[in-house]
Amino acid sequence: MSLDKYKRMTDEEFKSLTDEEFEEYIKLKEEDFPRHYREIGEITVNxxxxxxxxxxxxIEYHKEHGLDGTVNKVIENLYFDEAYTFRVDMINRDNDDIRPAWRVTVDLPPNPFSxxxxxxxxxxxDKAVMGMLDPNGQPVREGKEFTDEDIEYIMSEEDPEGYND
Known part of the structure; x- marks a missing residue:
């Protein structure tokens, strides 16, 4: 059995799984998980x-985009993902863009917001940075990051003048 049958399901089909089917799905996901967090010595693909x-x-990407923090250069802290999903095709999951990727951590200095x-x-x-994950492991999308004004608004109890204009 493989996860492929679950990838082809619609959201409604997935929601209607029996308890046994859902348990099977969880078991398959747990077996699949190590492919996404291989340490250097565990890589099984070329x-x-x-x-x-x-x-x-x-490091080059980090410099070019003026990002916060410092790229972690310790090789032992690097992870390899044999099947990172760069793009999901909701209409036909067989067309998802899945390929190998390296996960390079960026260490941030102490900060009350991050x-x-x-x-x-x-x-x-592609030999290029193709995305970024936030601290929760969620992809960061263009235009979806919090601005300084957003953070200031969230942290305050008042509505700053002109924020919602």
Whole structure:
């Protein structure tokens, strides 16, 4: 049995799984999970980039985009994802863009708003940073980040003048 049958399900079909089917899905997901967090010594596929090259690509991207924090250069802290999902095709899940990627952590200095590190996703095939994960492991999308004004509004108990205009 594989996860493929679950990928082809609609949301409604997935919601109507029996308890046994859902337990099977959970078991398959748990078995699949290690593919997404391989340490350097656990990689079972041929890679295009070396760990050092993946870190260097992340460093260059980090500099070019003026991002906060410091790219973690410790190779032992680098993870490899054999099947990172770069894009989901909700109409036909067989068309999802899934390929190998390196997960490079960026360490942040202590900050009252951002207390955890984030991750740069380096596509092994493209030899480029193709995305970013927030501290919760969720993809950061263009235009979805909080601005300083958003954070100030969230942290205050008042509505700053002109914020909602």
């Amino acid at each position: 890679t295009i980039l070396t760990p050092e090259e993946a870190i260097e690509i992340a 207390v955890e590190d984030y991750t740069l996703i380096v596509s092994d095939r």
